[in-house]
Amino acid sequence: DSGVTQTPKHLITATGQRVTLRCSPRSGDLSVYWYQQSLDQGLQFLIQYYNGEERAKGNILERFSAQQFPDLHSELNLSSLELGDSALYFCASSVSWTKNIQYFGAGTRLSVL
Amino acid sequence: AQSVTQLGSHVSVSEGALVLLRCNYSSSVPPYLFWYVQYPNQGLQLLLKYTTGATLVKGINGFEAEFKKSETSFHLTKPSAHMSDAAEYFCAVSGNYGGSQGNLIFGKGTKLSVKP
Numbered sequence: 001d002s003g004v005t006q007t008p009k010h011l012i013t014a015t016g017q018r019v020t021l022r023c024s025p026r027s028g029d030l031s032v033y034w035y036q037q038s039l040d041q042g043l044q045f046l047i048q049y050y051n052g053e054e055r056a057k058g059n060i061l062e063r064f065s066a067q068q069f070p071d072l073h074s075e076l077n078l079s080s081l082e083l084g085d086s087a088l089y090f091c092a093s094s095v096s097w098t099k100n101i102q103y104f105g106a107g108t109r110l111s112v113l
Numbered sequence: 114a115q116s117v118t119q120l121g122s123h124v125s126v127s128e129g130a131l132v133l134l135r136c137n138y139s140s141s142v143p144p145y146l147f148w149y150v151q152y153p154n155q156g157l158q159l160l161l162k163y164t165t166g167a168t169l170v171k172g173i174n175g176f177e178a179e180f181k182k183s184e185t186s187f188h189l190t191k192p193s194a195h196m197s198d199a200a201e202y203f204c205a206v207s208g209n210y211g212g213s214q215g216n217l218i219f220g221k222g223t224k225l226s227v228k229p
Contacts, residue, residue: 002156033216043203043219056215090156102217104149104156 003027006091006105014113018079021108025072025093031055032074033094033102034066038087049074050096081112115140115206119220127228132176132191134223136204139185146187147205147217148178157203163187174198199227 003026013019025032034046036059045058049068060066063081068074078085088109092102120135138144145164149157161172168180178189187204201224205217 002158004156031215035217035219042221045216045218048215058216092157101159101162103159106156 002103002105004091004093004103004105006108008108009106010109012111012113013081015081015083017081018077019081019110021076021089023074023091023105026103029093029095030072031094031096032068033092034076035090035092036087037090083112086110086112115144115218117204117206117218117220119204119223121223122221123224123226125226125228126194128196129193132194132198132225134189134202134225136187136189136220137185138187138206140206144206146180148172148176148189149203149205151201151203194227196227196229199225
């Protein structure tokens with residue numbers, strides 16, 4: 001158990017809908033990262049937060065947004081969902097971005113029908 | 114810019130045989146390098162990391178990797194494969210200072226099969 005908790009484990013929804021994925025980092029970790037894993041794109045970095053502030057952005061679509069709350073949990077919001085958004089979404093956390101040892105949650109599997 | 118290339122999307126070995134999973138990286142800054150393992154329906158687990166110092170890095174479950182700057186490689190090895198090693202393995206890179214630190218750039222992954 002990595003100590004990173006992601007909910008829900010599975011999410012099935014329809015095109016055009018909006019969903020929220022939740023992540024609780026390990027105790028003491030201030031940095032949260034979101035990654036998308038799909039068959040065609042592999043593992044891609046989406047966005048990083050550190051102590052409530054956005055720190056880095058990767059290949060995140062404009063339809064996607066995230067935030068980190070004062071209690072350090074994070075949410076990834078996906079809207080206007082398309083079939084191609086079906087993927088495994090991982091959250092990872094680390095103490096900070098230096099040395100960058102990231103611990104991953106078990107992921108949320110999103111299926112868009 | 115950084116990138117990772119893992120040679121071989123699928124590697125098959127016999128139980129007890131040497132495991133060698135190849136990873137080459139490209140980085141414009143000195144890198145931090147990582148190997149992660151993903152078992153079916155699970156998240157990624159850190160196997161080992163290279164940050165600074167000794168270039169031969171030992172990880173969990175008997176795995177090790179050697180950072181070779183001249184070859185821009187960070188290959189993962191294990192002397193004797195076990196059935197429980199069957200999983201997908203990902204090599205990743207990040208920068209090691211300033212704005213280059215943070216997010217990981219992953220390779221496409223190598224699926225390891227272990228035959229009895």
